[in-house]
Amino acid sequence: MSEIRIEGLNKSIKGAVILKDINMTLTSGKIYGFKGKNGSGKTMLMRAISGLILPDSGFVIINGRELHKDITFPQSMGILIENPSFLPQYTGLKNLKLLADLTDNISIKDIRIALERVGLDPDDKRTYRKYSLGMKQKLGIANAIMGEPDIIILDEPINALDEESAHNIKKVLLEIRDRDKLIIIACHDKEELEFLSDIIYEIKDGSIIDRKDIADEDA
Amino acid sequence: MYLIQAWIGTDYQFAYNEMFYILLPVLACLPYGGSLYTDIKTGYDKNICIKGSRLHYAISKGIATFLSAFFSVAIPLGLNLFIAAGLFSNYSPERLEWMNIGIVDRNMFTTIFISNPAVYCLVYILIDGLFAGAIALTSLSLSKVVKSHFTAVVTPMVLYVLFAMFMEGNDFGNWSVLGMLNPRQYVVTKSWQMITAFLVILFINVFIIWVTSRKRDVL
Numbered sequence: 001m002s003e004i005r006i007e008g009l010n011k012s013i014k015g016a017v018i019l020k021d022i023n024m025t026l027t028s029g030k031i032y033g034f035k036g037k038n039g040s041g042k043t044m045l046m047r048a049i050s051g052l053i054l055p056d057s058g059f060v061i062i063n064g065r066e067l068h069k070d071i072t073f074p075q076s077m078g079i080l081i082e083n084p085s086f087l088p089q090y091t092g093l094k095n096l097k098l099l100a101d102l103t104d105n106i107s108i109k110d111i112r113i114a115l116e117r118v119g120l121d122p123d124d125k126r127t128y129r130k131y132s133l134g135m136k137q138k139l140g141i142a143n144a145i146m147g148e149p150d151i152i153i154l155d156e157p158i159n160a161l162d163e164e165s166a167h168n169i170k171k172v173l174l175e176i177r178d179r180d181k182l183i184i185i186a187c188h189d190k191e192e193l194e195f196l197s198d199i200i201y202e203i204k205d206g207s208i209i210d211r212k213d214i215a216d217e218d219a
Numbered sequence: 220m221y222l223i224q225a226w227i228g229t230d231y232q233f234a235y236n237e238m239f240y241i242l243l244p245v246l247a248c249l250p251y252g253g254s255l256y257t258d259i260k261t262g263y264d265k266n267i268c269i270k271g272s273r274l275h276y277a278i279s280k281g282i283a284t285f286l287s288a289f290f291s292v293a294i295p296l297g298l299n300l301f302i303a304a305g306l307f308s309n310y311s312p313e314r315l316e317w318m319n320i321g322i323v324d325r326n327m328f329t330t331i332f333i334s335n336p337a338v339y340c341l342v343y344i345l346i347d348g349l350f351a352g353a354i355a356l357t358s359l360s361l362s363k364v365v366k367s368h369f370t371a372v373v374t375p376m377v378l379y380v381l382f383a384m385f386m387e388g389n390d391f392g393n394w395s396v397l398g399m400l401n402p403r404q405y406v407v408t409k410s411w412q413m414i415t416a417f418l419v420i421l422f423i424n425v426f427i428i429w430v431t432s433r434k435r436d437v438l
Contacts, residue, residue, distance in 0.1 A: 013436070050269055052437040072272040079269050085262040102270040143266065 002028040002063055002076075002150040002182045009048060009058035011206075018044045020206040022058070026184065028150065031177050033197030034186040041206040042186040043081060046153050049184065050079050062151070076150040080157060084140025088129035092139045093122050096146055106147035114146035115139075117172050119165055133160045141169060148176060153184045158192060170196055221310050223336040225303040228296060228343055228402040239295075240401045244376035246295070247288035247351035252358030253371040255280050259362060268437050277432035280359060281425065288355030293348035300340050309337045326404040327413070343402040346413070350400050353417055354379065356424035363431050396420070 009022035019041050026032050034042040047053045049060055051067045051074055060067040062074050086095040092115060100106035112122040118138040131139065137160045144152050157173075158166040173196060177183050187193040193200060194214055202210035223229050230236045258264040267276050311333050322332055332339040357375040365371045383397040387406065392398055398406035399413050 013438075047436075047438070052265060052268060054434060054436060072274075073269060077269055079265065081262075081265060083262060085266065087263070099266050099270060102267065 001180065004049060004151065004182065005059075005061040006049070007059045007061070009045075009060065010056050011044065011048060011053060012056055018206050019048060019055075022048075022206075022208060024201065024208065024211075026182055028182040029177065029180045030198040031173065031183040031185060031196050033193040033200040034184065034203055035190070035193055035200055036186075036203035040203045042203050043155055044206070045203065046079070046081055046155055046184065046186065049151075050074060050077055050081070050153055052081075074151060077153065078144035078146065078149040078151075079153040080140040080144045081153065081155045084136050084143070086128045086136075086139060086143075089127055091125060091127055092120055092131070092135075092142070093124075095128055095139070096143055099143060100146060103147070110147045111142075114142040117145065118142045119168055134162060134165060137161055138165065138169075145172070145176060148179065148181060151182045151184070152176065155186045156188065157185060158187070158189075166192075220307050221336070222300075222303050222307040223332075223340070225307045226340055227299045228340060228347075229336075231403060236401065236403060240397055241380060242376065243292060243347070243351060243397070243400065244354045244357075244379050245373060246291050247355040248358040248372045248375055250287040250291050251280075251284045252288070252355045252375070253362075253368040254284070255359050255362040256365060256368055256371040260368075265437055273432045273435065273437075274429070277359075277428050281356060281428060284355045284359050285352035288351040289348040292351035293344050296340075296344045296347060300337070300344070304337060309335070311336065322404055325407055327408065327410050340402065343400075347400050350396065350417060350420070353420040353424065354396075356421070356428065360424045360427035360431070363435070 004024075004026040006022050006024050006026075009019055010017075011019040022045060034045065036042050044053065048055060051060070051072070054068055059069075062071070065071045067074065086092075087098070090098070093111060096111045096115070097108065100108075100111055115122040118141050120135065120138050120142060128136070128139070137157075141154065141157055144154060152173075154173075158169055161169060170192075173183055173185070177198075185193070185196060187196070197214055200210075200212045200214060201208050202212070224232070227235050227239055255264075258267070264276070322329060326332075328339055328342055331342060354375055357378065358371050361374055362371055365374060379397050383395040386392055386395040387398060392406040393408045393412055394416065395406050396416055399408040399416060
């Protein structure tokens with residue numbers, strides 16, 4: 001059971017307010033959708049949750065431990081924020097293996113499973129630089145889900161994917177959620193976001209302006 | 220012709236010696252000095268910072284940069300010495316020859332130079348390799364402020380050349396880092412000055428890398 005608690009989070013970069021008094025609690029077994037226009041603060045909030053940016057004030061508490069105080073990075077998290085980035089001279093499998101080696105709990109079998117789930121061939125000998133845009137995106141998602149971390153953050157995960165691949169990724173995310181994982185996604189497509197999410201937060205100018213419980217609405 | 224005349228480190232007849240020592244910082248930074256800049260620019264650092272502490276990442280980068288710089292300077296010097304040793308004898312040079320090279324009684328390692336010139340060359344290969352490692356860290360410490368990979372690799376050379384010009388032009392030539400690396404010892408440096416210079420470069424770079432890595436936003 002994972003829980004992310006955000007209390008009074010504020011962040012400014014070069015004088016511009018990026019995040020303004022964010023308060024929310026996210027729990028496992030749900031997909032949370034972040035909705036908002038470009039530059040509204042969705043990606044920055046994702047960065048703050050994953051510990052990539054340091055808040056000016058406020059806290060991000062993951063499973064009772066405060067980020068940047070009790071822990072320097074989240075203990076079990078996979079992310080795809082903005083464009084996927086890997087070493088161009090290596091294959092997808094090798095790239096994921098290098099990153100998995102940073103932790104002790106992801107085996108080569110986990111990596112192969114993650115690649116297959118997103119529709120990539122683990123034995124593909126092509127290097128990352130020869131991947132198409134869609135393949136790069138799939139590798140980014142595979143990186144985020146390999147070893148099934150407790151928290152998965154995906155920024156525009158189905159961008160650049162064809163219809164079949166997008167459908168497959170959505171299916172994979174719902175399966176992972178059902179295994180009691182916490183997933184956060186940002187997506188421009190309102191329909192896709194509502195299809196995937198249990199709860200949607202709308203963000204505008206760095207503040208949360210609305211919270212919509214999709215499960216309640218469906219009922 | 221003696222070995223000591225043929226080796227690039229002590230060659231005084233052609234411009235190769237000067238060229239090599241001016242370009243030494245570039246040679247040192249070329250293999251790995253710009254890698255942190257590339258990681259930041261492409262977003263690859265996000266993959267690392269989500270799975271480990273920023274400080275460990277910076278330490279790993281620092282060690283890899285130091286070692287690659289050491290070998291990228293020591294290997295060409297060593298190879299050149301190896302080839303020169305296959306063609307020329309390791310005779311002790313005449314006193315006149317010392318002066319042509321630039322070595323006088325008050326220089327460092329003069330006893331070794333007279334008794335076994337090849338060992339003298341090896342001592343300087345070690346010194347140059349160590350300084351190359353420390354100089355390459357300058358490239359890492361500049362990674363957050365430079366605007367291109369090229370600048371990250373070339374800026375240390377510009378800084379060290381300007382520093383050498385300033386020191387040598389103001390009667391502080393014995394503190395010129397580029398001067399003290401040259402086995403011809405055209406600047407008369409004491410060993411304590413050499414050790415101090417090495418430690419200062421190392422300390423400044425490690426401090427900047429430590430401060431900027433510990434508390435920085437990964438965007």
